[in-house]
Amino acid sequence: MASKGKVAVIGSGLVGQNWAMIFASVGYSVQLYDVSEDKISGALGKIKETLKTYSDKGILRGNLDWEKQSQLITGTLDLGECLKDAFYVQECVFEDIALKQKVFSDIDSLVSESTIMASSTSRIPPSVIFEKCKNRSNGLIVHPINPPYFIPLVEIIKSPWTSEEVTLKARTLMDEVGQKPVVANKEVLGFIVNRIQFAIFAECYRLIEDKVISPEDVETVMSEGLGMRYAFLGPWETAHLNAAGVEDYFKKFGPGVVDVLKTFGPNPTSLDGQAAQDIIEAINRKVPLGQLEERRKWRDNMLIALSQVKRQS
Amino acid sequence: MASKGKVAVIGSGLVGQNWAMIFASVGYSVQLYDVSEDKISGALGKIKETLKTYSDKGILRGNLDWEKQSQLITGTLDLGECLKDAFYVQECVFEDIALKQKVFSDIDSLVSESTIMASSTSRIPPSVIFEKCKNRSNGLIVHPINPPYFIPLVEIIKSPWTSEEVTLKARTLMDEVGQKPVVANKEVLGFIVNRIQFAIFAECYRLIEDKVISPEDVETVMSEGLGMRYAFLGPWETAHLNAAGVEDYFKKFGPGVVDVLKTFGPNPTSLDGQAAQDIIEAINRKVPLGQLEERRKWRDNMLIALSQVKRQS
Structure with missing residues (x-):
């Protein structure tokens, strides 16, 4: 079906599932990436079930019905496929510095020069995550609060290299999907x-x-x-x-x-x-x-x- | 009508009105004291109207209907009459040290040795308010949060002289009327x-x-x-x-x-x-x-x- 554009979500755990549902709620197509078929199919099954439950309870977000939202979300084991044509990447892997650096090194080598790269980390400084990326001006933290589908706050933390344009685009996107973004203009330990x-x-x-x-x-x-x-x-x-x-x-x-x-x-x-x-x-x-x-x-x-x-x- | 006992509320402003409604909600009779007939009749009118509104909206507290609750609340210009037979006094006059000291000096001279004397102050230390009282072991802060009818927290602050028994009785009373009491065992600036x-x-x-x-x-x-x-x-x-x-x-x-x-x-x-x-x-x-x-x-x-x-x- 027609979508407004494509978002790549890296990591299919609870946070990744929440991000996928939030982006799909306003009509973005979402491709979830993970390292095993089991994880992907488990996540897609869980998402479908959750969207149906939310619909039944009258707490589904957005104007599309739950089946259309569910259809907007797919999965893949191929990082290149996941990132292809994505204008925005939301990473949600484990809170491990080396892992996040590796994931963004891979992403950085595959995306276009205009793709926004966002990490869901709650505590790893953006400079540590994005320093080595050639597109580091496109990198920033977009940290949601658990459970993101019902707590709208996201904190956007700029690294020393993040461009104003990317920060503004991330903030606008978060507004558009119904979250409540705030921006830290400087990197501070612990974020806000x-x-x-x-x-x-x-x-x-x-x-x-x-x-x-x-x-x-x-x-x-x-x-x-x-x-x-x-x-x-x-x-x-x-x-x-x-x-x-x-x-x-x-x-x-x-x-x-x-x-x-x-x-x-x-x-x-x-x-x-x-x-x-x-x-x-x-x-x-x-x-x-x-x-x-x-x-x-x-x-x-x-x-x-x-x-x-x-x-x- | 029959009541569970009498509470004296000193000061008929918004906080006093809230206290009156809270005590009456579980069947205590409440006598409001203030310095002018206008204030008293204004407060009693406001309480009656508020209780009816809460009843209409289905948010009235307690098991008694709103008219019974309203009947439990009376007013007086005579401090002695207000305090007569009251087992508990809740003061809610303006946040002024000299005024609170004067009010409790008057109360102290009129109450029995077992009457609990509570101040609603949000910031005046209990030692400052109760130091000169002969019944100072019966004095403590019972500070509500605005609006008290819907925010249950009350902070109980002991002075250096407040007895354990009085503290426990105040805590138990707050539990009974449906508030959520916490106790500061020491006087600290700013309370909790x-x-x-x-x-x-x-x-x-x-x-x-x-x-x-x-x-x-x-x-x-x-x-x-x-x-x-x-x-x-x-x-x-x-x-x-x-x-x-x-x-x-x-x-x-x-x-x-x-x-x-x-x-x-x-x-x-x-x-x-x-x-x-x-x-x-x-x-x-x-x-x-x-x-x-x-x-x-x-x-x-x-x-x-x-x-x-x-x-x-």
């Missing part, structure tokens, strides 16, 4: 999502270490309080609405914020002390390891329901 | 919610100051990514589900977290630099000051929808 996540870890770890609050209660502070706002509002708009605007907030409360920040201890230099033990015990008690998979399903169902609430707003 | 919020502010402010990311994109990172998870999961359970448990997470990613934390700059020493200007401009563009009230209504509607999703889980 994890830096903010780790800032939270640091203060929560200190509060537990100092016996101010229990690990269980830290969880509640986020999941039954702060986090409920952050499902809809960023940190500054939260402040904006809690005062007569964020300018008023800074004026009235800025000095108080700074006073509190002055009382912060140094960041933890390891996460293996008594606080870590206390956290492990508390969280294992709440969700025993044998129930992880069940709890992940619950999380995904909650996120699906939340994304429906947000789409209807 | 704001310390975590300010840790987020600090890193986001730095990222904007360093031109890594725009203020608009920082908002998106939270509201379309991280924050969606935090609506249901605390920081450690998020890590638990993103690895084979949080112990596995600490083992595999702990050193990486620490490496990223090492690259954090110092905390901002003021919130009035160029980054603050950039934030103010971006957020005012997104939500002009004239639309603040409308946006707050949108926020509350989103939170209501989210709380329904969470209750059904």
Whole structure:
């Protein structure tokens, strides 16, 4: 069937499957590459089943019916075939530096000079991945958040060589497929999502270490309080609405914020002390390891329901 | 009508009205105190209207119908009458140290030795508020999050003198009325919610100051990514589900977290630099000051929808 253009997805695991469904949802044809027939056929079967389930539940993305979306997604064991005519490549192999470098070295030798090369890595710096590529100005990180079909954020991280044009094209493509892109103009360790996540870890770890609050209660502070706002509002708009605007907030409360920040201890230099033990015990008690998979399903169902609430707003 | 006991709510503004509705939802009788007949009758009218609206929308809390809940709430201009027979006092006057001290000095002179005295303050340390009270072992902070009827978190902050028994009773009462209490065992500046919020502010402010990311994109990172998870999961359970448990997470990613934390700059020493200007401009563009009230209504509607999703889980 007719498509808007072709996207190559390298790696057919859960992240690759999600990317394939997201691109197909707006009419791109997607070819999935992997190293074994089993993986490819497994992934295509899983995608078909998932799209049908989403359709039945009324949570399918895009305007095409699930069968048309499914037909847009094919697989191959031939990297050259996968990349042929693709204007955009989304890599989602394991988080291993040498593997990512090898994969992009291969891709780089096969693609045209205009093909955008994106990695889904959550933490390997783009300069490390793309340094050796002859088309390194076309390379960048496009990192999705799990589960990408229902959490729209993607962080785009530029390497020192990534062109403005490629960055803008990647951002526009992400908007078009219904994700919510943000761009880091500089390479920073941890990217953006994890830096903010780790800032939270640091203060929560200190509060537990100092016996101010229990690990269980830290969880509640986020999941039954702060986090409920952050499902809809960023940190500054939260402040904006809690005062007569964020300018008023800074004026009235800025000095108080700074006073509190002055009382912060140094960041933890390891996460293996008594606080870590206390956290492990508390969280294992709440969700025993044998129930992880069940709890992940619950999380995904909650996120699906939340994304429906947000789409209807 | 018969009630389970009496709660005194001091101050009939929005927070006081929310507290009144929360206590009445499980059958406590509530007497609201304020300094003018206008304020009291205004608050009682608003409460009645709100309870009816919530009932019509199917979001009323508790098992009693809205009229019964409304009948449980009365008002008075007489502090002594308000406190008479109350086993628990929830103060919600303006955030002013001298005013809170005066109010609790008056309350302290009128209540029995067993009455729990709670302040709704978001930032005044409990030692400052309760130091001079003869019943200071009965005093503590019980800080709700806006809007309390739909965000269940309350943070309980002990002063150096608060008894274990009073802390436990306050925690149990909050559980009983359907809030989600957490306890800070020590007085810390900013309490818990704001310390975590300010840790987020600090890193986001730095990222904007360093031109890594725009203020608009920082908002998106939270509201379309991280924050969606935090609506249901605390920081450690998020890590638990993103690895084979949080112990596995600490083992595999702990050193990486620490490496990223090492690259954090110092905390901002003021919130009035160029980054603050950039934030103010971006957020005012997104939500002009004239639309603040409308946006707050949108926020509350989103939170209501989210709380329904969470209750059904």
